Amino acid sequence: MQKKNNPLSPHLQIYKWQISSLLSITHRIVGVINIFAILIICIWCISLLLGENYYQFIQIYLNSIYGKFLVISLCWTFSFHILNEIRHLFWDAGIGFELRIAKLTGIFVFIGSFIFTILFYLTGKSFF
Amino acid sequence: MTFNIFHQRREYTKMAKFNLPQNSKIEVGKYYKDKTNSKNLRKVNVYRWDPSTGKNPRIDTFEVDMKNCGPKVLDILIKIKNEIDPSLTFRRSCAHGVCGSCAMNIDGINGLACIKSHTDISGDLNIYPLPHLKVVKDLIGDLTTLYKQYESIQPWLKVDQTGKEKIELKQSQKEREKLDGYYECILCACCSTACPSYWWNGDKYLGPAVLLQAYRWINDSRDGDKKERLKKVADELKLYRCHTIMNCTNSCPKGLNPAKAIGSIKKMLATS
Numbered sequence: 027m028q029k030k031n032n033p034l035s036p037h038l039q040i041y042k043w044q045i046s047s048l049l050s051i052t053h054r055i056v057g058v059i060n061i062f063a064i065l066i067i068c069i070w071c072i073s074l075l076l077g078e079n080y081y082q083f084i085q086i087y088l089n090s091i092y093g094k095f096l097v098i099s100l101c102w103t104f105s106f107h108i109l110n111e112i113r114h115l116f117w118d119a120g121i122g123f124e125l126r127i128a129k130l131t132g133i134f135v136f137i138g139s140f141i142f143t144i145l146f147y148l149t150g151k152s153f154f
Numbered sequence: 155m156t157f158n159i160f161h162q163r164r165e166y167t168k169m170a171k172f173n174l175p176q177n178s179k180i181e182v183g184k185y186y187k188d189k190t191n192s193k194n195l196r197k198v199n200v201y202r203w204d205p206s207t208g209k210n211p212r213i214d215t216f217e218v219d220m221k222n223c224g225p226k227v228l229d230i231l232i233k234i235k236n237e238i239d240p241s242l243t244f245r246r247s248c249a250h251g252v253c254g255s256c257a258m259n260i261d262g263i264n265g266l267a268c269i270k271s272h273t274d275i276s277g278d279l280n281i282y283p284l285p286h287l288k289v290v291k292d293l294i295g296d297l298t299t300l301y302k303q304y305e306s307i308q309p310w311l312k313v314d315q316t317g318k319e320k321i322e323l324k325q326s327q328k329e330r331e332k333l334d335g336y337y338e339c340i341l342c343a344c345c346s347t348a349c350p351s352y353w354w355n356g357d358k359y360l361g362p363a364v365l366l367q368a369y370r371w372i373n374d375s376r377d378g379d380k381k382e383r384l385k386k387v388a389d390e391l392k393l394y395r396c397h398t399i400m401n402c403t404n405s406c407p408k409g410l411n412p413a414k415a416i417g418s419i420k421k422m423l424a425t426s
Contacts, residue, residue: 033178033203033211035259035295037285037353042262046400047350052398117398120421121415125403 045132053110056103063100098147106141109135162207171354186238192219197278198230200242202287211289214239214331227260228267229320230279231293237248243292246333251407254342258283258293264344264405286356300343303360307368307387329375336370336415339363345402345412358389359395362402362412369415372422388423396420 070088073080087093113131115123122131174180183202188195195217203211216234223233228246235242244267246256251269258267259282261275272279287295313323346352346361360368365387372383387393393416402412 029179032205032288032290032296034175035175035201035285035289036178036180036281038172039174040259040262040280040348041348041401044400044401044404046404048387050351050397050399083170114398117417118420118424120414120417123403123411123417125400125411128400128403128413 045129049110049132049135053107055106059100059103063103066096066100098143101146102139102143105146106135106139109138110140134148177210179210181210181212183214186214187217188217188219190219192221194220196220196230196272198234199278199280200231200234201282201295202242202292204241210245218383225271225273226268227270227272227279227281231267231281243294245294250260252340254340254344257342257344257347257407259285264348264413266342266344266407269368269407284343286353287347295347297343299356300346300361300363303364304341304367307360307364307371309367309373309381311371312377314378323376332373333370335410336366339366339370339410340408341367342405342407344405348401348405349396350399350401351397353359355391355395358391358418360392362396362416364399365393365396365419366410366412366415369419372419384419384423384426387419393419393423 068086073084088097113122113135116131122128180201180408194254198216198218199213200216201211202214216238218230218233218238221231226249228249231242231244231246235244244256244258246268247253248255249268251266254266255265257264259265260267260270261280264284269280281293283289283293284295284297287297290296315323341363343363345366346363349362352359352361368383368387371377372380396413396416398413398417400413403410403414406412
């Protein structure tokens with residue numbers, strides 16, 4: 027039977043998103059973003075070494091609306107990645123595979139990431 | 155070195171193919187208007203592809219009289235085939251969720267048409283074949299690769315006995331209970347074709363259905379080949395393409411947990 031010209035049945039286009047699959051793809055995207063985030067943190071650290079002017083430049087940028095948006099978003103990406111990675115650690119130990127528990131921990135991770143973001147932001151604020 | 159880079163780039167372009175190829179783009183098909191003058195109508199959109207025409211696949215819409223129709227999705231399909239369009243093609247056999255023939259994508263999630271109630275689904279009913287398979291006709295996908303992969307895990311009992319012994323191979327109740335939740339698998343392929351990892355790496359990654367079966371044989375107390383089985387499956391592509399997306403467990407019509415089976419294999423490999 028010729029199978030070369032047979033069409034491929036639709037996949038991503040039609041498959042309904044589940045909580046678990048949404049969190050999984052978010053985990054991946056956020057992981058990539060975090061690599062760049064670490065780069066930004068490194069640049070910030072280097073600016074400290076290079077002297078006051080360079081530091082001031084970055085300080086001004088991070089205090090602008092765009093900078094604040096960036097910092098708060100990165101707080102979220104990090105907290106989401108950390109929390110979901112804990113979920114993955116439990117899975118590696120063979121715990122939490124049941125559908126109901128996986129869904130619950132998924133929702134917990136999603137809500138928790140926002141709570142963590144707020145906590146990060148508030149602790150940052152009270153320090154500086 | 156140059157070859158290596160080239161190779162990797164090819165892998166990348168293959169991976170990033172999220173769109174359907176040109177010959178698989180779905181077109182708008184025919185509209186079958188209701189002829190029974192029923193007041194209780196439901197629109198059913200069905201994926202159609204006829205190999206003899208050479209055209210692209212299309213979505214046909216049927217208006218189905220729900221007053222004289224059974225409760226399951228399969229009842230709708232049989233009704234369409236009997237009363238509206240006899241050329242509609244799909245697999246079905248037992249109609250009781252035991253054979254796994256009528257696995258298809260119903261309302262965006264894979265399942266068995268014979269045990270999925272259409273009353274649970276609101277709005278128009280969308281029926282597609284199992285995702286990311288070569289379509290043979292209409293709702294029938296080609297599962298050859300999956301069956302080959304199933305064969306590769308050697309799904310039969312391997313014993314040290316020669317056949318001349320006069321004692322049966324005994325299994326205690328507790329050892330038998332370890333197979334609960336795994337032996338029930340009917341290989342309908344709902345889980346494997348729901349897995350995005352299997353979509354992108356279906357030729358190398360074994361997929362949830364086959365890995366659940368692999369675990370079923372690894373876990374069998376009577377089997378004498380446990381170590382070899384584990385070794386065979388411990389592969390970057392065969393096993394570790396599973397990223398616990400859990401679409402498999404979400405779609406299993408028998409309520410089994412392939413994600414847990416794969417997790418158990420990974421755990422066994424990490425601790426042995």
